[in-house]
Amino acid sequence: MAKATNNNWWRGGVIYQIYPRSYADSNGDGVGDLAGITAKLDYVADLGADGIWLSPFFKSPMKDFGYDVSDYCDVDPMFGTLDDFKQLVERAHALGLKVMIDQVLSHSSDQHPWFVESRSSLNNPKADWYIWADAKPDGNPPNNWLSIFGGSAWQWDTRRCQYYMHNFLTSQPDLNFHNPEVQKALLSTVKFWLDLGVDGYRLDTANFYFHDAQLRDNPARGRPDGEDPAVNAVNPYGWQWHQHDKSQPENLAFLRELRALLDAYPDTTMVGEIGDDDGLARVAEYTSGGDKLHMAYCFDLLGTAHSAAHFRGFVKRFEEVAPGGWPCWALSNHDVVRVATRWASTAAVAAPELLRLGAALQMSLRGSPCIYQGDELGLPEADIAFEDLQDPYGITMWPEFKGRDGCRTPMPWLADAADLGFSSSPAPEKPWLPVATTHRELTAEAQIQDPASLLHFYRNLLRWRKTQPCLVSGTLEVLDAHPQVFAYVRRHEGHSMVCVFNFSPEPAQWVVPVAFAAMHTVTGSGLGDAVRQGAVLQLPAWGGAFLGHA
Structure with missing residues (x-):
């Protein structure tokens, strides 16, 4: 195919x-x-x-x-x-x-043939394909592990008179990767x-x-x-x-x-x-x-x-x-x-x-x-x-x-x-x-x-994005902190692009670092709502921009 x-x-x-x-x-x-x-x-x-x-x-x-x-x-x-x-x-x-x-x-699933066989006895060929353990002397599960879906991660099985482990539902027994x-x-x-x-x-x-x-x-x-x-x-x-x-x-x-x-x-x-x-x-x-x-x-x-x-x-x-x-x-x-x-x-x-x-x-x-x-x-x-x-x-x-x-x-x-x-x-x-x-x-x-x-x-x-190798394959460097703005630079094979995002419901001003002063707003991404005024990028609420070279 x-x-x-x-x-x-x-x-x-x-x-x-x-x-x-x-x-x-x-x-x-x-x-x-x-x-x-x-x-x-x-x-x-x-x-x-x-x-x-x-x-x-x-x-x-x-x-x-x-x-x-x-x-x-x-x-x-x-x-x-x-x-x-x-x-x-x-x-x-x-x-x-x-x-x-x-x-x-x-x-x-507990209906998988592997588990059906595993639970059938203590000595069948797949007896240890799942995680089985004896109860504690007082009948409690072997340890304190919990299921993500609530309660103990151990379910009692009357066939083997043992507990089996399940990280999720009791109908989802965990396989024993040690085997x-x-x-x-x-x-x-x-x-x-x-x-x-x-x-x-x-x-x-x-x-x-x-x-x-x-x-x-x-x-x-x-x-x-x-x-x-x-x-x-x-x-x-x-x-x-x-x-x-x-x-x-x-x-x-x-x-x-x-x-x-x-x-x-x-x-x-x-x-x-x-x-x-x-x-x-x-x-x-x-x-x-x-x-x-x-x-x-x-x-x-x-x-x-x-x-x-x-x-x-x-x-x-x-x-x-x-x-x-x-x-x-x-x-x-x-x-x-x-x-x-x-x-x-x-x-x-x-x-x-x-x-x-x-x-x-x-x-x-x-x-x-x-x-x-x-x-x-x-x-x-x-x-x-x-x-x-x-x-x-x-x-x-x-x-x-x-x-x-x-x-x-x-x-x-x-x-x-x-x-x-x-x-x-x-x-x-x-x-x-x-x-x-x-x-x-x-x-x-x-x-x-x-x-x-x-x-x-x-x-x-x-x-x-497919036309921007910096975004697909480039490295990433996080730029200096700003209370509203998250910014980073992507670099790839001598080219750079600065990504600037105002994650705030209020407008923000972001001063373009000197190293990127020659960059301009790149069109085509669809954001297009930031305004460059000299060294300052004016970002509206929830606004962003990509900066690059011509």
């Missing part, structure tokens, strides 16, 4: 994340599918993305909507068939798009999709593969104070330092094995999801040396903070701890509240100018941007009633945490359709999640017809 060429495409390439259940429904059953995605790939290509990332579509009982895999080498009938997937890849490659798929290696046979089996599933022509992987929970073999307790952290995008203060999972249940040193050797496999297939890549007490340090560790992950992301752009000081702090630290590492930057994804709501202050939705500024920041940082479906439309978080919730995380943590359904509602394509065009045929079934009434004025159709829309801004920005 012919691939879209360009090795190292991932270095600065723009990735567009598609959540299959909610992108496009081709058969009217209320659930998005692979054929629906294939029909919409022209839209992604027109946006200017270089590749797509598909959230899981493997066979699954769907307790966690595909992140509980029961067969790593087949498509769930809900989404179509293997032939549908092959057609998707073929069409994507014909459009010049790379195809990355979500690989969930740390755990499987070489487990690693070998998982690598074979990775190879299966590479042989079908995929261009890479997004690795779910890439630092969760190994656990401490001694099962030592995690140290107490206490209830976190202040803002921490990686911790929900109402979830006791964040009240521990996760020293022993993830991010173990043995993880590095497995990532090298995984990288060696991908390196045997030209033009492929991996981006790892890192959820860690020190995410930036872990991204640096996992992307250094050119022998592990190609790129990784943590959660520093996925919180509510959007001040100049916040961005300056984490970007500067990343450049210090990971000078050779390659990050992947997202403003939203399928696990967090949408940026248009997260960054809102007094209004229900963030100002359009702020969303444009955020996109310009994302597209000019050193790394690879990842756009979550609908961010290019400025979609706010949908308000889902409790009786319509599907996410088990939200159902458990309600009402203080409503889960992830609000960012997973169907993509709005057409304003005049009852389901906003989510289904391409008359839909006898209502969508798996309600369409959001707040999305009716933001449909793709309406924004395609409006040259002043956010969608057109994204299209122009991505098209312009």
